[in-house]
Amino acid sequence: MATPAFQFTTKAAIATFGGTLLKLTHESAVLGCPMALNVFFPPGAFGRSTPKVPVLWYLAGLTCSGDNGAEKGFFNYWAAKYGIAVVYPDTSPRGSNHPGEHDAYDFGSAAGFYLDATKEPWSQNYKMETYITSELPAALYSYFIVLDNSRVSLMGHSMGGHGALTLFFKHPGKYKSTSAFAPIVNPSKCPWGEKAFSGYLASKEEWARHDATELIKAYSGADLDIFISCGLSDEFLLSGQLLIDSFVAAAKEAGRESQITVKYAPDYDHSYYYVSSLAQEHVEHAAKHLGVL
Numbered sequence: 561m562a563t564p565a566f567q568f569t570t571k572a573a574i575a576t577f578g579g580t581l582l583k584l585t586h587e588s589a590v591l592g593c594p595m596a597l598n599v600f601f602p603p604g605a606f607g608r609s610t611p612k613v614p615v616l617w618y619l620a621g622l623t624c625s626g627d628n629g630a631e632k633g634f635f636n637y638w639a640a641k642y643g644i645a646v647v648y649p650d651t652s653p654r655g656s657n658h659p660g661e662h663d664a665y666d667f668g669s670a671a672g673f674y675l676d677a678t679k680e681p682w683s684q685n686y687k688m689e690t691y692i693t694s695e696l697p698a699a700l701y702s703y704f705i706v707l708d709n710s711r712v713s714l715m716g717h718s719m720g721g722h723g724a725l726t727l728f729f730k731h732p733g734k735y736k737s738t739s740a741f742a743p744i745v746n747p748s749k750c751p752w753g754e755k756a757f758s759g760y761l762a763s764k765e766e767w768a769r770h771d772a773t774e775l776i777k778a779y780s781g782a783d784l785d786i787f788i789s790c791g792l793s794d795e796f797l798l799s800g801q802l803l804i805d806s807f808v809a810a811a812k813e814a815g816r817e818s819q820i821t822v823k824y825a826p827d828y829d830h831s832y833y834y835v836s837s838l839a840q841e842h843v844e845h846a847a848k849h850l851g852v853l
Contacts, residue, residue: 568703571596577640578603581630590695591653592685597696598630598648602640605706612708614736614850616843617647619674619692621718622752623665626650629717634836638843642852645707647700649692651719653685666752667759673747674723675770677760686760692723693731713846717741717835718796719752725772725786732781737849739787739842741835742794745807746773752801773803773810784819787845789838791828 572583579602588595605613616639618629626648629635639646652672658681661668677686701709713736716724721743728738747753748767757767768774776784788804796802804822811820823841828834847853 568699573606576600577637579636579640580606581636582606586699588653588691588695590685590687590691593653593655595650595654595691595696597626597650599700599704600630600636600639600646600648601704601706602643602645605643605645609705612706612711613643613645614711614713614852615645615647615707615709616713616715616846616850617649617692617724619649619714619716619720619723620651621716621720622651623670624651624720625670628832629835632832632836633717634839635843638840638847642843642847642850644843644847644850644852647696649696652688656685658682658684667755671719671756673719673753673756673760673770674727675760678762678766679760682760683762688723689727689730693727693734711736711850713850714738715740715842715846716743718802718830719744721745721788722747722753722772726770726775728786729772729775729779730769732779737785737846739845740789741838741842742790742797742802742830743772743788743804744802745788746803747771748774749806750801750803773807776807776810776816777814779814779816784816785821785845785849786819787821787823787842789823789825789841791825791830791834793827794830794834796830 568584568586574581582599585596620628630648651670672688674688676689677683701707714724721740724738748771811817
């Protein structure tokens, strides 16, 4: 192995769907704390250096860690079928112990919102955008050289769907595709987002830079192929936290309505029962853009 930016410690190596799921820990300089993650390697990939395998990042939602998607999302079955590695990072720094960090499920611990905070004390180390887009991938691709850093896609659920969309828009060319399960697509206008942005960001002028509905209006890149799915019985869709219609309207305003596919699934809620039921469609969306379908 090449010398990585930092070392990973393997806590477990689990056989699953013919591949291997690694439970890893490492010290993050960007976040200033130890971090844990999961990485799934498809059959035959773990322990070799070639041929390289494409990579799909799954960003989890509020209250979650890298374990939720790895253990309940049923992504590994479909990733094994198409020869894709899946990275499951955590959702926030851990153990910073800022005042109020652990007081609520929707702010602080397990609620990093995939942005770099600019408001004290969170700006000290709540830098999830830099961690997800720079520090962690650079280290992973150096340490596990079988991972193909030229073929990378994103997907996410709820807050992670917000992350998958906004990071795709903010880092054009870095990811081959993005998709989202029940994403928070207009956080500037919903209670979850208003709370997070007010707490993490120093000024309201910064909010649009982390809002997918605003970002698609300004996006000047190539044609998009974004897949969004959501259950029609999703309690957070019904209570106005997700605001998917606002994102669709913004896409239409930007002349990109045909580049967005939204699938509403009758009866499904916001849980991992729903996520696992739609896992195939999201992995196959990525597989198409990663060149393995």
